[in-house]
Amino acid sequence: MSTQQPEPESQEAPTDPEFQGAESSVDEAERSGGDIDQTAADPTDLEGETVLIKVFRYDPEVEAKQEPRFDDFHVPFTKGMTALDAVIYARDQYDSSLTFRHSCRQAVCGSDAFFINGKQRLACKTQIAELEQPIRIEPLPHQEVVKDLVVDMDHFYDQMHAVEPYFQNEETPAIEDLEEQRQSRENREKIKMSTRCIWCGACMSSCNIAAGDNEYLGPAAINKAYRFAMDDREPEEIKEHRLRIVEQEHGVWRCQTQFSCTEVCPKDIPLTEHIQELKREAVKKNLKFW
Amino acid sequence: MSQSYNRGLVEDFSRWKEFSAGMWAWIFHKFTGWMLIGYLFTHIAVLSTATSGEMVEVNAADLPNVEGTGMTEVPLYDATLGGLESLLIIRILEVGLLAVAVFHILNGIRLLMVDLGIGLEAQDKSFYASLILTGIITVASVPTFLAGVGF
Numbered sequence: 001m002s003t004q005q006p007e008p009e010s011q012e013a014p015t016d017p018e019f020q021g022a023e024s025s026v027d028e029a030e031r032s033g034g035d036i037d038q039t040a041a042d043p044t045d046l047e048g049e050t051v052l053i054k055v056f057r058y059d060p061e062v063e064a065k066q067e068p069r070f071d072d073f074h075v076p077f078t079k080g081m082t083a084l085d086a087v088i089y090a091r092d093q094y095d096s097s098l099t100f101r102h103s104c105r106q107a108v109c110g111s112d113a114f115f116i117n118g119k120q121r122l123a124c125k126t127q128i129a130e131l132e133q134p135i136r137i138e139p140l141p142h143q144e145v146v147k148d149l150v151v152d153m154d155h156f157y158d159q160m161h162a163v164e165p166y167f168q169n170e171e172t173p174a175i176e177d178l179e180e181q182r183q184s185r186e187n188r189e190k191i192k193m194s195t196r197c198i199w200c201g202a203c204m205s206s207c208n209i210a211a212g213d214n215e216y217l218g219p220a221a222i223n224k225a226y227r228f229a230m231d232d233r234e235p236e237e238i239k240e241h242r243l244r245i246v247e248q249e250h251g252v253w254r255c256q257t258q259f260s261c262t263e264v265c266p267k268d269i270p271l272t273e274h275i276q277e278l279k280r281e282a283v284k285k286n287l288k289f290w
Numbered sequence: 291m292s293q294s295y296n297r298g299l300v301e302d303f304s305r306w307k308e309f310s311a312g313m314w315a316w317i318f319h320k321f322t323g324w325m326l327i328g329y330l331f332t333h334i335a336v337l338s339t340a341t342s343g344e345m346v347e348v349n350a351a352d353l354p355n356v357e358g359t360g361m362t363e364v365p366l367y368d369a370t371l372g373g374l375e376s377l378l379i380i381r382i383l384e385v386g387l388l389a390v391a392v393f394h395i396l397n398g399i400r401l402l403m404v405d406l407g408i409g410l411e412a413q414d415k416s417f418y419a420s421l422i423l424t425g426i427i428t429v430a431s432v433p434t435f436l437a438g439v440g441f
Contacts, residue, residue: 116306208313257404259312259413272312273410280407 022064049077052134053086055098059147062097063191068145070136071095077128083116084123087137088151100149110198113205114149115140120202122266123126140205156201159218163225163245168238187232194227194274203261203271215250219261219271222246226274229281247282255279311414315397322394329387340370352376354438378436385435396420401431 053073059065073090084102091098101111105124112123115138117131128135141150173181203219204210210218217225228234229242246252252275261271309317345363350356353372356364364372374380400416403409409416 118305208316214390256316257312257401257413258310258316260310262312262410263312272404272413274405276405276407276410279405 002255003228031152043279047070047076050074051077051081051086051128053083053090054134055087055090055149056136056138056145057098057148058139058145059097059099061147071098079129081128082124082133083114083128083131083137084112084119086128087123099147108198110200113140113200113202113204113266114138120206122200122202125266131159140201142205142211143201145178151201153201154221155214156199156204156218159204159216160199160224162217163221163228163242165221165224165228167228167231168234168241170235170237181233183231183233187230191227191230192265193269194223194230196269197227198267199225202264202266206260206264208258208260209254209256213250213254216254217246217251219255219265219275222252222255222278223269223271223274226278231280243278243282243285246278247286252279252282296382311417315400315413315417315420318393319397319401322390322397325387325390326394329390336374340367342366348372381436385428387434388431388435389424392427393420393424396423 009110038219051074053075055070057065057071058068068143073094075086075089078085082105084105086100087098087100091100100123102124103109103111107122107125110122113120114123115121115136116123116126117136120140123137130202138150139149139151140146143153143155146152172178197220199220203223207216207219210216221252225242225246229239229246234242236248255272255275257272259272262269262273265271344366346366346369347361347363348356348369350358350360350362353364353369355368355372355374356362358397376434397417397420400413400420
């Protein structure tokens with residue numbers, strides 16, 4: 001971990017054409033900060049343990065960043081530091097143009113799924129200490145990169161909405177049930193894991209099938225369908241309606257059980273298991289022995 | 291999500307070092323499946339051209355399945371099969387065929403279990419078990435398959 005030999009910084013030299021860009025006020029600050037960057041990011045000037053992170057940079061609107069590259073940042077290490085803490089430090093101390101989504105910092109909002117050291121992970125629950133250095137932080141694969149670590153999530157959300165991720169009922173329940181629709185403990189246990197999805201998109205990004213088939217619902221959406229299809233409070237007709245959605249060509253049958261989604265899910269949802277269970281439900285619904 | 295922007299090394303197959311067990315199982319299953327199909331058609335081609343019953347003259351010393359010495363007349367089938375079996379490369383390919391078939395069978399059973407929802411949390415271990423078992427069976431078969439050709 002000791003990074004004694006000074007390493008040439010690939011991140012912005014003050015002469016970088018990026019700083020002659022259009023966004024004047026920010027660029028002014030950056031330009032003046034450019035000299036500071038060079039020294040502050042030099043590991044020899046930082047006291048104590050540092051970690052080297054290599055962060056993917058790309059911005060179609062800035063000429064110097066149109067060609068994707070990796071920028072190195074030396075970040076002082078503190079115990080319990082997460083990958084998100086590291087990129088936040090890099091942004092706050094070295095380069096304010098470094099762009100990424102993050103919000104709650106506690107694995108609830110699902111904003112900061114990145115591709116860290118070759119795996120889709122939630123940056124806020126990825127411990128730096130557990131990663132091999134240098135740490136490569138990239139945007140999620142198989143999604144359009146908007147800027148730096150920010151990817152276009154529209155397609156993911158479209159797929160999520162395609163499975164109608166909300167509670168449905170054919171008719172209004174009886175007046176005494178309106179206040180509270182109770183669920184049995186067993187049924188709650190059954191759908192418990194599937195309710196944990198935070199829509200981070202890590203599973204969809206890891207899925208080889210979703211990468212090749214744009215119409216595939218993907219693990220997250222199918223898991224969402226599972227969450228409602230298995231909920232006893234929804235009537236049988238609605239469950240059949242849900243199964244009709246997932247049993248289509250680009251639904252559950254696309255899954256090739258590679259287990260990539262299950263492996264990367266930051267909330268430990270057994271996605272493949274849920275997809276497989278919906279496959280069996282779909283078969284049971286359609287097989288008739290008469 | 292195939293509208294992926296070209297990020298060079300980030301793209302799929304160059305990331306093979308980062309593949310997980312389930313991914314390797316999938317790739318090997320596809321690969322062995324195609325190998326078996328290839329073998330099937332080669333097999334049909336060889337047999338269908340060797341079953342005419344026509345007698346051909348061969349040197350008995352060349353063929354492991356023909357008795358005696360010197361030139362002798364045997365059915366085309368014996369001559370073809372004996373000719374193939376006398377080649378070391380064919381014997382090695384047979385070992386490979388066994389390995390491919392055994393893995394495909396074992397992983398097929400694993401996939402059946404996965405489809406039935408049994409032991410999904412042990413899917414990586416069952417893949418490694420298939421690999422190890424395939425290795426053991428393949429190594430154990432070597433003396434049998436290579437008997438008579440240098441062993």
